[in-house]
Amino acid sequence: MKVKCYIQGIAAITPQHTFEGDIFAQPLESCSSNLLSVREPDYKAYIPANSLRRMSRMLKMGLTTAIKCLQDSGLGAPGAIVTGTGKGSLQDTERFLKDIRQYNERALNPTPFIQSTYNAVNGMIAVQQQCTTYNNTFVHRGFSFEHALLDSMLLLQEGTPHTLTGAFDEMTEEHCYIKSRIGMWKTEKVNSAQLYEHPSPGTIAGEGAVFFALSARATAQSYARIAGLQLFYKPQPGFLAAALPAFLQQQGLSPRDIDLVLTGRNADSNYAHFYQQLEAPLPGACQLPFKHLCGEYETAGAFATWLAAHILKAQQAPRQWFPMVPAFPERVERILLYNHFFGEQHVLMLLERAGAHGG
Amino acid sequence: MEELKKQLKAQIIEALNLQDIKPEDIEDNAPLFGEGLGLDSIDSLELMVLLERHYQIRVEDPREGRKILQSVQSMAEFIQSKQPA
Incomplete structure (x- = not known):
């Protein structure tokens, strides 16, 4: 059976200039710290200031990418919101864990706890879009995005007209250090633009948020x-x-x-x-x-x-x-x-x- | 009391990450919720945590919390009432 899954809209916040403008004219961005961090846009154009103040970096990135993706697709409210993430909002998780230790499990701030849950980005998108349909977040390490995609393809096959499907992950300084202790990153500092000239154990860390509007029908706009x-x-x-x-x-x-x-x-x-x-x-x-x-x-x-x-x-x-x-x-x-x-x-x-x- | 209110305003701004607001922009008797600063229910929980972290005061009764968190003035009066004479 032929898979009917067309990409109708996309948006990405990544270490490259991918969010706005013509990507074919954007320069290659690199780093020498073994951590490629995203280039964050001005979120105020997408999220009201009163909501923005409480959101952590991951939430802002995820929600803004989702909004921009829907705008790009012109599809309106999605028939389902399906995402994948390996780590969720690390910044909130770290803050919540530090608070537990510092305040002896008392006087805990609710916001980092709420936002540290993996499905917080999906929830925010649903609230913002007033979308009460199917909503799911997959957390399966290196299969997280692919399971979100697989679920979306099945939904489209079953008749859901379109889905908002995405993935998001962030890297914090502390988590980067923890992962370096188990040999995930190179011990020597490498310029990311010359990464492939340095074969050695480990690689460089990264992060990003990418969303797709998927549809069972192709249009002239399909990517x-x-x-x-x-x-x-x-x-x-x-x-x-x-x-x-x-x-x-x-x-x-x-x-x-x-x-x-x-x-x-x-x-x-x-x-x-x-x-x-x-x-x-x-x-x-x-x-x-x-x-x-x-x-x-x-x-x-x-x-x-x-x-x-x-x-x-x-x-x-x-x-x-x-x-x-x-x-x-x-x-x-x-x-x-x-x-x-x-x-x-x-x-x-x-x-x-x-x-x-x-x- | 004046010093306490000034300190409280700075703590509220920091705890709630209120953008583009300075302590002098917050009036002592202006309502914190609804019209005034436009805070919501999550903010009220954050303010409870603020009282516990900075002043070691735990508000057990939510109905009591509603009265305490009406304004900076009511919060300051409550803090002062709990401090040893």
Whole structure:
């Protein structure tokens, strides 16, 4: 059965200039601190000042991205709100835990507790949009966004006209330090723009909020069609050799039908062997790595989906973001996305140009 | 009393993250909820926490809280009434 899932609207707050303006003209932003932080917009244009004062960074990012996405889609109130997050609002969680310790479990401020719950962003969106329909947040580490997407695709299949589907994660200084203690980040400081020239254990951290308005019907405005999605949990090291051809075959495609591969390569030598497996089944395919743009985090796959949707709609890539890629294909009908989160959660996703191939 | 009210206004602004408001903008008798500062029910919980953290006063009865949190003046009078003579 053909998956009917079209991206009708998108918005993203990320470490690059993705929220406003023409992304194809925006410069590549980089950092040398091993943490790519988002470029926050002026939230006052989207959220009333009286509501804004109580919101933490993650809530502001999530809600603003969701509002902008709905504006971009022109769809109005969503038929469902489905999101994924690996960590929720870390800032609120840390504040709440510190308060418990400092005030001996008494005199606890309610706001950070309320906002530290994973579904706080969804709740805010629902209140703001006065949307009382299906509302769900998936918290499954490196599968969080993909499960939100899978749930949305099922809802569309069952007749929900459109969904607001997104992902959000933030990184705090303290959490970054904790994760450094278990070897997630590189010990040496690396300029993110030269990430791939530094293969060594660990990678660089990132964060971002990305939302999509998904619909079962294509329009002239559609960015792309999400044509296939497959998840693999802790697969064997060589799994892609069989899994990738099988995934393509399931879509009625062969390797030469793939014009571009977006890869979650992140210069982490502990798990680089997974990405190296892409070469054999897809010989000569143009590969675009994206982790130098957004860093590594649980829902980085949403950033890649956002990027793929833009490339498919505009039929061009923001080339200035990929100085390491010598040549781009002239036409892009299909993009394959392969990403994994520290070798545990692996994702294959296929995106097609909307309107093409009978879509 | 005047010093207490001034201090209380600064603490309210900080605790509730009131944007673009200075202590002198808050009148002693202006209502904190509804018209005045336009605070809501979550803010009332935050103000209860403020009383406990800064003045070690725990308000057990919510009906009592409604009277105490009417204005800066009523909050200051309540704090003063609880302080040892």
